[in-house]
Each structure stands twice: as structure tokens, then as C-alpha cells.
Amino acid sequence: MKIEFENQIIEFNVEYANRKKIYIQMDSLGFITVKAPNGTTEENVMRAVEQHGKQLTQRLQQIAKVRDTPKTKEYQEQGKFLHLGKEYFLHELIDTADLSEEELKINLKKFYFSSCKKIIGERIKRYQEQLKVKHKSFEIEESRTKWGSCSSSKKLTFNYRLAMAPLEVIDYVVIHELCHLTHMNHDRSFWRRVGSIMPDYKEKEEFLARHGQAMTL
Structure with a gap:
């Protein structure tokens, strides 16, 4: 709401x-x-x-x-950025040849959006079959306050920064939002449903709370 x-x-x-x-x-x-x-x-x-x-x-x-407090990011070939929980040199994620810093920033964000959309699509397909639910659509967005959401019309949204998290953490957010398709509130039934698929979901919540601020551009 x-x-x-x-x-x-x-x-x-x-x-x-x-x-x-x-x-x-x-x-x-x-x-x-x-x-x-x-x-x-x-x-x-x-x-x-x-x-x-x-x-x-x-x-x-x-x-x-x-x-929003600025953190030094090295937008050059040897700059390091997170992808699926691991650090990579910038040139391992995108083409860096003959590009300005601003172009590198734009292309890197595009990379994360594309990667996140692909991964989320795959994980939704897997877990909605287990949960026996069906979403209407999903999209990737940029948000400062939430990792995912589920609307009453069964439309799911996910933060592009999830592409920086380990796969099991992405899975948690996907499961969380899919469970909202049948339980819109965070009541006991909702958490029981989440726990039936991911018993250690609290560890994933803790990861996001501790490391979420580092998952940024």
C-alpha cells in the first residue's frame, strides 16, 4: 500500500x-x-x-x-563491481574500449538491468511452478527503498541492483514476491509459505540488511 x-x-x-x-x-x-x-x-x-x-x-x-553518500567507484578497466555476489573487473562485465566515464556508467547500468531481467525471469519460472502461482508480468526498476514488490494486479517489480547479490539472495526476493500473489500481507501464513520453499530466508534478509548499501553504482 x-x-x-x-x-x-x-x-x-x-x-x-x-x-x-x-x-x-x-x-x-x-x-x-x-x-x-x-x-x-x-x-x-x-x-x-x-x-x-x-x-x-x-x-x-x-x-x-x-x-546517496558518494562512494568512490573506479569506472575504468580495473575498477571492481559486484555481479551475483562476486567482484569482477569492469572490463569483465562490459566493453570498456574507448568509452568515457559517463558512457561506462550508462553501459554498466544497462548491463545490470539486462542481467537482472534474465535471471529474474528464470527464477520466477522455476519458483512459481513450485508455489503453484502465476504472475501477470514483471519488470526491472531502479529503487532506493525496496528490492521487490507485488501489486494487487499480480504485477511484480524487482530492483536492478539485485543482479549484484548472490543467486540465493535473488531467489529469496523472487520467492517473497511470488508468495504475495496469494498472501498480500506479511502474516503468519505468508512467512510459513516462504519458509516452506526457503527455510533459511532470514539469513537472506540479513544479507540484504547488512550489504544492501554496498550493492550500488
Whole structure:
């Protein structure tokens, strides 16, 4: 779900359980979870998020600022970049001959988008058969706040930076989003379904939390 607050989009997931009040949590990467009592209307969830809109947007801006802090990247043949969890010299990933730094940056991002689309397509095909679900479509996007998402229309999106992660971590994000096709919220049923395919999914979550900021251009 999402709302717009002072020209900034706030995206969040909702978890329903046997509790008395609505709680809002944000992790170190900016992922927001609204924990609501069973039966809470969507209107009340939206209102609760809006009431905390100022604090949430300020925190999201702080996280984005940290994420945007320039880190030295060597856009030359011997510069090193991650692909599927391993470091490669730039010239091992793309053609670097007679290209300017700006052209190298553009081509490298294109490489990651292409690689991510190919890998995600393969993994979706594999895991949707296991989960017995069917997505409508998927696309690769650039995002600072999320690794993947699933819409109510069964459209999946994935962050191109996943191409920098180990394959098993990519698998986790794919499984996570495919499970949302039948469980839109992060309730117990959802996590049981994720765990039925990937019992150690918490390790993959921890990897993204610890190393996600390094997976960037």
C-alpha cells in the first residue's frame, strides 16, 4: 500500500494480527510495516500512516541521504563491481574500449538491468511452478527503498541492483514476491509459505540488511 504525504510517496506493508493498537515500524533500509489489529479497515490504516507522515518522510529522507553518500567507484578497466555476489573487473562485465566515464556508467547500468531481467525471469519460472502461482508480468526498476514488490494486479517489480547479490539472495526476493500473489500481507501464513520453499530466508534478509548499501553504482 502507499499514500502521498507532502509530495512524497510513503510505501508500506500491513500485517494483521490479534493486537489492540496500530504500530508502525521502519527498518534500517526504509521498509515500513504497519502492524494492525485484525479487522482494521484500510481507511484507518491509511489515517494512521498519514498521522505519522512527517516523522516517516523525515526518516526516509535521512536514509536516502546516507544511501546517496558518494562512494568512490573506479569506472575504468580495473575498477571492481559486484555481479551475483562476486567482484569482477569492469572490463569483465562490459566493453570498456574507448568509452568515457559517463558512457561506462550508462553501459554498466544497462548491463545490470539486462542481467537482472534474465535471471529474474528464470527464477520466477522455476519458483512459481513450485508455489503453484502465476504472475501477470514483471519488470526491472531502479529503487532506493525496496528490492521487490507485488501489486494487487499480480504485477511484480524487482530492483536492478539485485543482479549484484548472490543467486540465493535473488531467489529469496523472487520467492517473497511470488508468495504475495496469494498472501498480500506479511502474516503468519505468508512467512510459513516462504519458509516452506526457503527455510533459511532470514539469513537472506540479513544479507540484504547488512550489504544492501554496498550493492550500488
